[in-house]
Structure formats: structure tokens, C-alpha cells
Amino acid sequence: MNVRESVGIALQALRANKLRSTLTLLGVIIGVASVIAVVSLVQGLNQYVTNQLTASGSNVFSIDKYGIVFDNDTFRERGKRRDLSSEDAAAIARSGAHVEAAVAQLTAGATVRRRSRSLQRVTVRGVEPDYMLVNDLPIGHGRPIGEADERGRAAVCVLGAEVAEQMFQSLDPVGGEVRVGSLKMVVVGVGERKGSAFGASQDLYVLVPFSIFEQMYGRNRSVEINVRSRGQESFNQAQDEARAILRAKRHVRPGEPDDFEIVTPDMVLDLWKNLSGAIFIVIIGVSAISLVVGGIVIMNIMLVSVTERTREIGVRKALGARRRDIRTQFLIEAITLSAVGGLIGLALGGFIALVLGLLTPLPVYVSPEAVALGLVSSSLVGIFFGAYPAVRAARQDPIEALRYE
């Protein structure tokens, strides 16, 4: 059959009645638009999260008492475990053949002040000298916290770029003084700017020597240990070593489970993928519902069209159209309808995604797969819901169709 003619008829009908067409296609438009917007958003986030996690080095893992916890019971249970200490970190650093460095760190929130300026809820980290090496956090200006600072319990700090800017503006922060909580500290360095993630700045931190942190917040806290393996290949061995060292040191009997948790970037990534996958499925489900509704509307309009054009069907049959010719014609019309809806939905969804990307800190990525998904699903709707009207059209008896008024 003449595909061009059928597509032409469908487009003509769409143009002839714009309001009806819009209403007809609304379901498909909304369905495809939401698919595109959500897929773009989730894929953008995926890419972003992957970049973030691999940026800090894919051969870094961390160990703490809790790991990734979702429920209160587990949280309480793990809270009863023995605390991890900086000695544990030191043991891993000392005995792990595949471990390049291991550091303990503690975290708290504090207000940072300088003269009349103040910044609330800044992350304060008590870190050991190798912290910046392990976490691949280059110093932007000045120097990192060193052995001497640790040993001498020097009241010094490294500021995140954002904190430095807020406190010192255009002045050079190195050598200046800030008040972290209630303690006055000398700034020795500024971290390199990392930018923001999901709208939250990653440069809002203050690093202080571990010993100073303990002095400020007390000693009885379980530390988080960051471990860097010697290379990508030895990542798993480094984990095994750390596990063995900690088990021995904490007297965990063979057969008993670890009393600490190792968290790798992959685990976080998997967690994220599960989460985004769940969001994805929910939204795809919702979109599928609107696609089905849109398909039913298209089926309805095609049935009306078949009835309206009974006589045309009769004429075509008299002139030699076979059943399959008529069927194909109406099917192509239905597909054209839904594909036009799909294209509009695509444009709308892409537009929504772009606007979201511009107005919010959410990263957005309109992928070719998303575009293909939108177009294929809308065309499938056309085929599925256009089939019945097309079969009905093809089944018309030519004599009765010609007589139809």
C-alpha cells in the first residue's frame, strides 16, 4: 500500500482539527514526555554519581562501625560494636602490603567565625596527616596538615574553598585566623575547589589535626578509616588485608561475622543504581498508564474515522484494494497519529528536562536511548491500539460500504 498516502491522510486529519487532535494525542504526549524527562534525569544523575564516586579514586574504601544502614534495629545493633580507633587505622597502614595509606577521621559540625563573619553547619573533620593523599583532595594553596601539627597538637586548619572565600573574601587566608567552634586556629592551607553536588557545596569543610579534634569533641568516638590501596589491581587484596588485620586486632573468632563494615565506591554506586532503578520503574509504570489511556483514545478516534469513511473504504475496495491494503492504511494512520504524539511528547519531555537542568542543580542528560524509547513506545501504542479499528475497516463488505450514507 501507499505509505506516503496513508501518512498524508493522517497528518491532514490532524491539521484539519487541531483541538481534537491535541486532545486525542494528550495521553501519548504526557506518557512520552514523562518517560523522556525521567529517563533523562535518572541517566544524568547516574552519570553524575558515577563521576563523583570515581573522582575520589576508585581504589579508596572506608571502614566504620555502621556501614550502609537503612533500619533502626540494625543501627542500634551495630552501635553496640566496639569503637574503631586511630590505632586500627595505623595497624592497617603498617601491616597491609597492598595498602598505600590508611587514615582515621572524625566528623562534626561547627560554626566558623572570623571577626563579624560567621558560617554555620560547616563540616569539621579531624584528620591524620595522610588524609588528603588518601582521599585525593589536593591542596589549592598553602600546605596540608602534617606530622608536626599532629604531634604538637597545633591549632591549625585547612579550609575548604567555599569557607575560605566566605571568611576572607579576596584576602589571602593562609596565615589568617578563624574561630572553629570556640577554638581559635591558624589557617595553613586551602583545599582545591571541588564545586557542588546536588546543589550542596563540597567546599564547606574545615580540616583540623586529629588530636585537636579529640581535644574539642572528646576521645570516645568511633572513627571512620579511609584506606587507599596501592593500585586498582590490589584493591581487593587491600580490603582482605584490612579485614584480616581488624579481625585479629579485635579478636573476632573464625566463623563469626565482621564487627565492622567495609564500604567501597561500588557499593554506594550499586545502592544508588537500585534506588534510581526503583524510581525509574515507578515512573515508567505511571507513563505506561498514560500511554495506555492515550492508546485507547487513539483507538476510539480511529473507530470514528473508520465509520466516517465507510464509503471511502467501499470505493477503495471496488477499485481493487485488498483487505490487507485497507488494514495497512488504517494502521499507518494510527501509527502516524501516535508517532506525532510521541514526537510532541519527546520535544516536551526534552524541554522539561532541560529546564530542570537549568533551574535546579540536578544534572540532566537526554540520551539517544531515551529518545528511541519514547518513539518506539509511542509507535507500539499506535500499532497495538490501531490494530482493531484497522481490522474492522478491512472487514467491511464492499457493497454495503458503497451503499453507506
Add this chain to the structure above:
Amino acid sequence: MLIHMRDLHRVYELGAEKVHALAGVDLDIERNEYVAIMGPSGSGKSTLMNIIGCLDTPTRGSYVLKEQEIGTLSDDELARIRNQEIGFVFQTFNLLARADALHNVELPLVYAGIRHEERRRRAREALELVGLGDRMKHRPNELSGGQRQRVAIARALVNKPSIILADEPTGNLDTATGEDIMASFERIWQQGNTVILVTHEADIAKHAHRAVRMRDGRIESDVRTPITTAARP
């Protein structure tokens, strides 16, 4: 022999009642005849026309068109015969309202599977033949009744069928235009085509050279009028 019908029956079942629309029709039509099928409504002439046109098949009896038995063909085979052998001209023209004259004439060639350029060329030729060379891009609603029927005639001719089958072709036209259309059929016949005219108007039927009268599902009379030698091609 183009058409060969023997003991043709067509029975419709309307609920419990059986209607004998055709009750034993024998009819032979040669190539290049100009036949009028006449009769009052209910005489069975429409049913006969539908069967000749392969839109319908007989309940019983034999209809052989160009050496082929029609009664046993499938829907798709009937469609192919309609496409290749029959050129319909209807009382109400039955043009596609949304398509221009050229496209309307092209339609049978679309279903014949002929390529685009060839279709265009042949449709143009057919329209020029009926004197509508300057109306190709007009839609039916931009044409007069007579012009519409000429588009329909061009459409009937375009695939070079064996039979031009016209059902009350002047029924929706005024007398003068009707005469015009009848003159077209005369020309078509002179060019060697077989024309079958279905009508209840004696004035129209007299243009033909043979009048088959139907009554109660049977042929009541079959009269040949002598053809003037001048009219013969």
C-alpha cells in the same frame, strides 16, 4: 466470450425469509459490446451488476469472466479481478473528497502496484482523454457534477479494464450534462471497450446497442438494436 453466465442464482437471507434476487440468469456478453441492463427497482439488476463487477458472488450457478470462474474466488482474488478487469462508474461519482482529480484517477494503479511516475503519467493521460487536462489539481468540491463524473470515468479507464461498468451514471446530473456523459461512453465504446450500463431510464438505455430487461430476478427480454455502420469504429 467475455462474460458467460449460466443459471445464476443469488439468494439473500433476511432473517427467516429467503429473497431470490437472481433466480436463474443466463447471459453472454462479447468483447466490445455496449449493453444496457434495465429494469425497475427490485428486478435484480443491481444484484446482477454487483456480480458482474465481482463485488458479490453468486449463490449458485456459473459466472465465467475471461475464461475464469468467479464464483469460487477468495476476497483478495476478487479484489484483484476488480482492479484489473472492471472499471466502475457510480451514480454518486464516489470520488475521494480529500484527494485531487489526479490522485483519484491514480487510485486503481496504486492497488495494481504500479510505480509512482508511471501512475502519474497514466492518470494524466486518462484525464486528458476525458478533457480534464486543466483540472488535475482540483478537488471534487471544486468541480461541477459533469466534471466529477468525467474524473470517475477517467478513473474507470486508467487501468485498461475489460469492462466499463456504469451504474446510473447520469442519475445525479441534469439532462444536458447527462447527454455529455453518454457521449463519453459512446467514444469509449468506439475505442474498443466493453460498456455495461445499468439504468432504469429508457432514454439513457437507448444509447446502448443491446437492452437486457430484468424482472423478478430473471431476464425478461434481450434485444439487440442494429448498429449503424457509421458508428462502428
